[in-house]
Amino acid sequence: xxxxxxxxxxxxxxxxNAVLRFSLRISLAALAGSLVFAVNVxxxxxxxTLAEAQRRAVERSRQLTAQDFSVAASRDMAVAAGQLxxxxxxxxxxxLPVTGRDRGSLxxxxxTMRRVGVMQEITGSDKRRLRSDRFELEAQKTLAEKTMATAxxxxxxxxxxLDRYYADAMSAVIEEQGAQAKLEMQSxxxxxxxxxxxxxxxxxxxxxxxTFDDRASEIRRRVRNANTMxxxxxxxxxxxxxAGKPDTNTIRLDPATLDSDLAHHPEIAVLxxxxxxxxxxxxxARANEKADWTVEVAFQQxxxxxxxxxxxxxxxxxxxxxxxxxxxxxxxKLALAEQAKAEREDMLRAHVAETRTMIDxxxxxxxxxxxxxxxxxxxxxxxxxxxxxxxxGGKATLVDVLAARRNDIDVRIQALQLAAETDRLWAQLNxxxxxxxxxxxxxxxxxxx
Numbered sequence: 001x002x003x004x005x006x007x008x009x010x011x012x013x014x015x016x017n018a019v020l021r022f023s024l025r026i027s028l029a030a031l032a033g034s035l036v037f038a039v040n041v042x043x044x045x046x047x048x049t050l051a052e053a054q055r056r057a058v059e060r061s062r063q064l065t066a067q068d069f070s071v072a073a074s075r076d077m078a079v080a081a082g083q084l085x086x087x088x089x090x091x092x093x094x095x096l097p098v099t100g101r102d103r104g105s106l107x108x109x110x111x112t113m114r115r116v117g118v119m120q121e122i123t124g125s126d127k128r129r130l131r132s133d134r135f136e137l138e139a140q141k142t143l144a145e146k147t148m149a150t151a152x153x154x155x156x157x158x159x160x161x162l163d164r165y166y167a168d169a170m171s172a173v174i175e176e177q178g179a180q181a182k183l184e185m186q187s188x189x190x191x192x193x194x195x196x197x198x199x200x201x202x203x204x205x206x207x208x209x210x211t212f213d214d215r216a217s218e219i220r221r222r223v224r225n226a227n228t229m230x231x232x233x234x235x236x237x238x239x240x241x242x243a244g245k246p247d248t249n250t251i252r253l254d255p256a257t258l259d260s261d262l263a264h265h266p267e268i269a270v271l272x273x274x275x276x277x278x279x280x281x282x283x284x285a286r287a288n289e290k291a292d293w294t295v296e297v298a299f300q301q302x303x304x305x306x307x308x309x310x311x312x313x314x315x316x317x318x319x320x321x322x323x324x325x326x327x328x329x330x331x332x333k334l335a336l337a338e339q340a341k342a343e344r345e346d347m348l349r350a351h352v353a354e355t356r357t358m359i360d361x362x363x364x365x366x367x368x369x370x371x372x373x374x375x376x377x378x379x380x381x382x383x384x385x386x387x388x389x390x391x392x393g394g395k396a397t398l399v400d401v402l403a404a405r406r407n408d409i410d411v412r413i414q415a416l417q418l419a420a421e422t423d424r425l426w427a428q429l430n431x432x433x434x435x436x437x438x439x440x441x442x443x444x445x446x447x448x449x
Contacts, residue, residue, distance in 0.1 A: 002218065007126055007170075007268070024372075036245075041285070044281025046243070047241045047242055047243035047244075048237070048240045048242050048243060049242075049243040049246075050158055050161050050162075050243075050245075051245050051246070051381050051435075052157075053157050053160075053161045053233070053234050054153075054154045054157045054158065054233070054435065055233050056152050056234040057152065057154070057156075057157040057233035058150060058153055058273055059359075060233070060234060060235065061153055063149050063153075064146055064149060064150065064153075064174075067142055067143075067145060067146040067149065070139075070142045071139045071142045071143055071146070074135050074136070074138040074139035074142060075135070075136065076132075076136075076137045076382055077135040078132045078133075078135035078136040078139065080131070081128065081131035081132045081134070081135055082128045082129065082131065082132035083128065084120070084121070084122070084123055084128070085120075085121045085123060085346035087118050087119065088118070088119040089116075089117075089118060089119070090115070090116070090117040090296070090298065091113045091115065091116050091117075092117055093106070093112070093113070093114055093115065094111075094112070094113045094115050094300065095109065095111040095112050095113060096112055096209065097109050097112065101111070101349050106303070107303035107304075108303070110302065110303075110305070110306045112302065112303070113300035113301060113302050113309065114299045114301040114302075115298050115299070115301075115311075116298065116299055117295070117296055117297055117299065117311070118298075119294060119295070119296040120294065120295050121136040121292055121293075121294045122292060122293050122294065122295060123292050124210070124287065124290065124292070126287050126359055127284065127287045127288070127292075130280055130283050130284040130287060131284065133280050133283060133285065134277060134280045136427075137273060137276045137277045137280055138277060138431065140273050140276075141270060141273035141274060141276075141277060144266060144269040144270045144272075144273050145270050146265035147266040147269065147434055148267050148269070149272055150266075150434040151266050151431055151432060151433055151434045153233065153431075154431045154434060154435060155232070155427055155428060155431040156233065157230075157233045158430075159428075160229040160230040160232070160233060160425035161230060161242070162245075162420060162424060162427060163226040163229060163230075163380070163420070164220075164223070164227060164229075164230050164242060165226075165242050166416055166419065166420040166423075167222045167223040167225075167226040168223065168242065168432070169220065169416055170219050170222070170413060170416050171216070171219045171220065171222075171223055173309075173409065173412050173416065174212060174215050174216045174409070174411060174413075175216065176211055177277060177405065177408070177409045178209070178212040178213065178216055182209055183211050185202070185205035185208070186260075189202055189205075196378050204398055205398060205402070206303040206404070208402045208405070211406075230393070232242070241305045244383055245423070248422070248423045249366070251359070251426060251429045251430050252430055252433075253355070253363070253429060253430075253432070254361065255356065257361060258352055258355060258356065259348075259352055261292065262346060262348060262351050262352055262355060262432075264433075265351055265432060265433065266433065266434070267351070268347060268348050268351065271340065271343060271344035271347055272344060274340045274344070274396075275337065275340040275344055277340075277342050278333070278336045278337035278339075278340040279337045280289055281333045281336070281337075282283065282330065282336075282337050284333075285326075285329045285330040285332075285333040285334075286330055288326060288329065288330075289319075289322070289326045289327075289330065290315070291315060291316060291319055293315065293316050294314070294315035294316075295312075295313070295314055295315075295430070296311075296313040296314075296315070296407055297311070297312055297313075298310070298311040298312075298313075316330035334400040335394065335404065350397045355429065355432070358425055358428060358429055359424055359429060360421060362425040362426060362429060365418060365421060365422035366422055368418055369415065369418050369419050369422055372411070372414070372415040372418060373415065375410060376411050377415055380404075380407055380408040380411040380412070381408060382406045383408070384401075384405055384407075384408045386404075387400050387401045387403075387404035387405075388401055388404075
């Protein structure tokens with residue numbers, strides 16, 4: 001019985017080689033197509049920059065859309081408030097008999113008349129202008145509130161983006177250190193099996209790995225939370241990677257002109273418009289001291305035997321208790337205007353003090369982070385390397401190595417936390433004004449380092 005053929009005959013080899021070459025070409029073509037597809041997919045979803053996240057958040061905001069509707073409503077009311085009140089059509093029957101032989105008759109008694117008339121309240125042009133101005137100022141106040149909301153959206157989006165950025169960075173540190181802890185555990189187990197180590201080192205290494213796993217779980221929770229907060233502003237971000245961090249070493253505020261710059265802060269601008277509204281209401285209350293007159297014209301039709309008639313009337317309100325009504329209303333409106341001014345001044349002082357404090361804290365944290373970057377982190381790394389070298393030379397224990405490793409990761413995590421806090425301060429300072437609005441103030445054109 002002949003053995004099975006392990007190699008094809010020589011005559012069949014060229015054909016087989018051709019098939020193999022053809023298959024190889026197809027595989028390479030498919031691989032190239034997959035790579036092109038992957039490149040296109042990643043090209044379609046580039047890493048998310050901070051500026052792009054802010055743009056998406058502003059574009060997606062329903063709050064800004066609602067304020068646009070509010071502005072439109074106020075401006076429509078401004079037009080309506082500037083018009084005269086609607087005339088009143090008056091129709092009736094005067095002097096209709098209800099007793100005697102002519103009761104219910106419209107034609108027998110000479111005093112019975114069918115009446116139709118028009119009544120118009122004459123509101124002064126100054127009052128109508130002030131009422132219109134008040135609604136226009138409400139529209140401007142809403143626009144200032146929209147600017148304030150835009151700044152808040154950009155600031156909160158920046159904070160969420162930075163939280164995700166630093167959560168990813170901390171996750172990378174923990175993952176790197178966890179991998180090192182796993183290698184150290186495997187090394188301790190190998191040394192124990194070879195008789196060069198003790199069981200205590202194995203337990204210590206396992207405990208260290210469990211600690212890193214626990215910290216990794218905590219960091220993963222922080223990443224999920226950061227994703228949730230970022231998604232609140234721009235939608236689903238689970239499949240998005242973040243681009244590099246923008247330059248956070250400068251802010252757009254100049255401490256030398258901080259008072260004048262913050263006078264244009266959106267929140268202060270809202271209070272300024274509130275002062276304007278209150279002052280306009282006070283002017284309107286003063287104008288209301290002059291009563292509006294009402295004019296009425298009526299036509300009265302009688303029976304054919306009697307003449308038709310026309311009546312003209314004028315109604316004037318009697319301001320008999322002016323000191324307790326009109327004067328009190330004016331006093332109240334003037335007091336509200338002064339209240340709005342005082343609130344604006346107090347808010348400006350608070351903003352200036354708070355911003356100066358934040359600038360000082362941001363600059364101090366930058367100095368501290370530089371110390372971590374240039375001194376503390378390198379020293380922690382050197383300590384870890386020295387402990388590993390001593391352990392390999394038999395001059396240190398695994399406990400010493402793990403202690404140095406824990407110190408190393410603690411220093412790096414502390415540095416990242418400090419960097420995160422510093423950049424959060426940067427975001428709060430840098431986006432006090434909306435990005436598009438910040439450069440309209442001359443003091444904002446200078447960078448503070």
